[in-house]
Amino acid sequence: MRYFMTFSYDGSNFSGYQKQIKERTIQGEIEKALTKINGEISVSIHASGRTDAGVHAYNQKAHFDLDKELDLSKLKYSLNSLLPDDIYVRGITTVADDFHARFNVKAKEYIYKINLDGYNPIERNYVYQLNKRLDIPEMERALKYLEGKHNFKSFTKPNEEKDDYVRTIIQAKLERDPKNVNRVTISLLGDGFLRYMVRNIVGLLIEVGEGKVKSSDVIDIIAKEDRTASGICAPACGLYLNDVYY
Amino acid sequence: MRYFMTFSYDGSNFSGYQKQIKERTIQGEIEKALTKINGEISVSIHASGRTDAGVHAYNQKAHFDLDKELDLSKLKYSLNSLLPDDIYVRGITTVADDFHARFNVKAKEYIYKINLDGYNPIERNYVYQLNKRLDIPEMERALKYLEGKHNFKSFTKPNEEKDDYVRTIIQAKLERDPKNVNRVTISLLGDGFLRYMVRNIVGLLIEVGEGKVKSSDVIDIIAKEDRTASGICAPACGLYLNDVYY
Numbered sequence: 001m002r003y004f005m006t007f008s009y010d011g012s013n014f015s016g017y018q019k020q021i022k023e024r025t026i027q028g029e030i031e032k033a034l035t036k037i038n039g040e041i042s043v044s045i046h047a048s049g050r051t052d053a054g055v056h057a058y059n060q061k062a063h064f065d066l067d068k069e070l071d072l073s074k075l076k077y078s079l080n081s082l083l084p085d086d087i088y089v090r091g092i093t094t095v096a097d098d099f100h101a102r103f104n105v106k107a108k109e110y111i112y113k114i115n116l117d118g119y120n121p122i123e124r125n126y127v128y129q130l131n132k133r134l135d136i137p138e139m140e141r142a143l144k145y146l147e148g149k150h151n152f153k154s155f156t157k158p159n160e161e162k163d164d165y166v167r168t169i170i171q172a173k174l175e176r177d178p179k180n181v182n183r184v185t186i187s188l189l190g191d192g193f194l195r196y197m198v199r200n201i202v203g204l205l206i207e208v209g210e211g212k213v214k215s216s217d218v219i220d221i222i223a224k225e226d227r228t229a230s231g232i233c234a235p236a237c238g239l240y241l242n243d244v245y246y
Numbered sequence: 247m248r249y250f251m252t253f254s255y256d257g258s259n260f261s262g263y264q265k266q267i268k269e270r271t272i273q274g275e276i277e278k279a280l281t282k283i284n285g286e287i288s289v290s291i292h293a294s295g296r297t298d299a300g301v302h303a304y305n306q307k308a309h310f311d312l313d314k315e316l317d318l319s320k321l322k323y324s325l326n327s328l329l330p331d332d333i334y335v336r337g338i339t340t341v342a343d344d345f346h347a348r349f350n351v352k353a354k355e356y357i358y359k360i361n362l363d364g365y366n367p368i369e370r371n372y373v374y375q376l377n378k379r380l381d382i383p384e385m386e387r388a389l390k391y392l393e394g395k396h397n398f399k400s401f402t403k404p405n406e407e408k409d410d411y412v413r414t415i416i417q418a419k420l421e422r423d424p425k426n427v428n429r430v431t432i433s434l435l436g437d438g439f440l441r442y443m444v445r446n447i448v449g450l451l452i453e454v455g456e457g458k459v460k461s462s463d464v465i466d467i468i469a470k471e472d473r474t475a476s477g478i479c480a481p482a483c484g485l486y487l488n489d490v491y492y
Contacts, residue, residue, distance in 0.1 A: 010368045056368050080365075088367045119326075121334045122256045122302050122372060122486075240368075 003075070004063045004095040009056060010086040011236070012125040016053040017060075026051075026087060030062075033082035037075070038066055046101050048108065048244040052196075054236030056126070059090070059243045063101040069094075099246075107170060107245040109189045110198045113238045114206075117182035127183070128238030134209025136174065136184070141215035142208045143172040143186070145222070146201060153225040155201055156194035165225070167192050174205075187242070196233055203232035249321070250309045250341040255302060256332040257482065258371040262299040263306075272297075272333060276308075279328035283321070284312055292347050294354065294490040298442075300482030302372070305336070305489045309347040315340075345492075353416060353491040355435045356444045359484045360452075363428035373429070374484030380455025382420065382430070387461035388454040389418040389432070391468070392447060399471040401447055402440035411471070413438050420451075433488070442479055449478035 007030070015023035019031065027045060034043035047062040072092050079089050113127040116134060120127070146169050153165040169190045177183035186205065188198055204221065207213040213221075213231065221229045253276070261269035265277065273291060280289035293308040318338050325335050359373040362380060366373070392415050399411040415436045423429035432451065434444055450467065453459045459467075459477065467475045 008367050010370070058368070085370055086367045088365045090364065118336065119334045121254050121332045122304070124256070124331055126368065 001067070001069050002063055002065050002095050002097050002099060003072075003092055004061065004099065004101065005076075005079075005092040006059050006061050006090045008058050008088050008090060009060065010125075011051060011054050011056045013086060014053060016055070017047060017050045026060075029084055029087055030079075033079055034064060034066075036082055037070075037078050038068075048101050048105050048241075049193075051239075051241055052236055054125075055239045055241065057241040060241050061101050061244045061246075063095060063099060101244075104246050105192070105244055107189055107191055108193060109187060109242040109245075110193065111188075111240045111242045112186045112198060112202045112234065113240070114184045114186070114202075115182060116184060125237050128235055130206065132206075132210065134184070134206065135211060136176065136209065138211075138215050139205050139209045140174050142205055142213075142218045143174060145215065145218040146172045146188075150222050151225050152194055152197055152222070154221050154227055154230045155197045155204075156227065157196050165194060167194065167197070198239060199234045199236065200227075200230055202234035202238070204230050206234065207231040247313070247315050248309055248311050248341050248343050248345060249318075249338055250307065250345065250347065251322075251325075251338040252305050252307050252336045254304050254334050254336060255306065256371075257297060257300050257302045259332060260299060262301070263293060263296045272306075275330055275333055276325075279325055280310060280312075282328055283316075283324050284314075294347050294351050294487075295439075297485075297487055298482055300371075301485045301487065303487040306487050307347050307490045307492075309341060309345060347490075350492050351438070351490055353435055353437055354439060355433060355488040355491075356439065357434075357486045357488045358432045358444060358448045358480065359486070360430045360432070360448075361428060362430060371483050374481055376452065378452075378456065380430070380452065381457060382422065382455065384457075384461050385451050385455045386420050388451055388459075388464045389420060391461065391464040392418045392434075396468050397471050398440055398443055398468070400467050400473055400476045401443045401450075402473065403442050411440060413440065413443070444485060445480045445482065446473075446476055448480035448484070450476050452480060453477040 009026050014026050017026045019025050019027040030045055031043055043064055045062045045064040051057055076089050076092050115127045115129050119129045119131055149168040151165045152167050167190055169188055171189040173187050175185045186202055208215055255272050260272050263272045265271050265273040276291055277289055289310055291308045291310040297303055322335050322338050361373045361375050365375045365377055395414040397411045398413050413436055415434055417435040419433050421431045432448055454461055
């Protein structure tokens with residue numbers, strides 16, 4: 001029986017999503033809890049993708065297999081009782097045996113939160129405390145150049161061996177909180193994202209907002225297919241995997 | 247020279263505001279930093295009042311004395327460089343020698359944040375994850391009974407020796423986030439608050455919202471002047487000292 005779950009986590013105190021020996025990880029904690037529920041017979045989970053250390057998720061999704069057919073609300077309840085308080089399973093359903101939480105992904109949405117004014121210690125792990133005024137209309141123009149099908153090699157980890165750097169950004173937008181204009185949220189909806197791609201895009205956008213890079217330069221930066229052509233990598237704390245679509 | 251500062255903190259990792267030997271406290275961290283700036287000559291700060299372990303502050307205020315007249319923006323910068331990342335000094339001014347950050351308080355505003363729907367691990371230390379639907383209009387009626395000048399002995403720590411339990415709640419209100427109706431913020435503006443008073447009021451309001459207590463019962467509960475007449479104490483995580491007025 002294949003199960004499919006949606007879960008949230010606060011990435012602040014994890015060494016990322018992916019299981020690592022001796023490190024506290026989201027995958028590690030969930031597999032430990034599921035293995036306990038499964039009578040200590042090891043259970044592996046397959047998420048839509050990894051997230052790095054410090055990155056949060058509102059709606060991460062994963063599948064796993066269990067021999068038994070369990071009551072879904074009891075399974076959710078047991079799992080949440082066993083999980084630490086920085087991970088929460090929002091829902092579990094059953095799916096077809098050939099459904100795969102990573103291979104079947106159609107689109108993902110990441111959001112990135114920035115505070116332009118001052119430093120707020122209460123949200124230091126959840127919103128990037130940039131404390132700089134940015135040229136928002138120029139950033140919005142840059143976002144438009146990022147939309148569409150492009151080779152995003154300039155926005156991923158240097159030296160990473162990969163054949164395919166082509167991804168489609170379906171929508172790239174920036175929103176200001178109507179109650180607080182210094183709170184900016186950048187959203188990227190895409191058919192897939194390379195490692196560090198969102199944080200590198202946000203880093204470049206910040207440089208555009210600061211006037212260090214022109215929005216129209218984004219076209220050249222994409223075309224160079226070279227990480228050194230792009231800008232800084234924005235810190236993990238502002239980044240959230242918001243949703244995954246199948 | 248008397249200095250007056252406004253500061254924010256994330257109370258999650260502190261044993262409260264007030265200095266205690268061997269415990270990490272907000273007062274302890276700030277005095278340590280100021281003492282360093284003052285050439286290791288001890289500096290004491292006097293805040294508007296204490297906050298308990300886990301309680302946050304957006305605009306806590308305090309005064310302190312230094313022999314020297316320092317440049318205010320440099321002082322703010324040095325202090326923030328020395329302070330841990332969960333405390334931030336928002337501003338410093340100089341004040342008259344007879345100004346006192348506690349005795350001169352005219353009013354304080356506390357806010358309390360509750361999530362009525364589900365459990366969000368990302369905000370578990372910042373919003374009380376109640377996960378219950380509440381009768382909001384009934385809670386709003388209860389809030390109206392709390393406004394005004396009352397003896398609030400029913401809402402403070404039992405057995406605490408105190409002569410004067412009379413305080414005035416200038417305004418008590420409840421707001422729902424227009425973008426998320428399950429996010430409720432209770433605000434209490436008063437001329438002063440007894441220990442645990444806000445959390446005990448919020449605890450009672452939750453019981454009103456659950457239908458365990460009628461809003462009109464609040465009149466009797468106040469009149470009893472007895473802590474056992476009131477309800478539960480809401481957890482510290484949802485509570486913020488929002489502002490202090492002089």
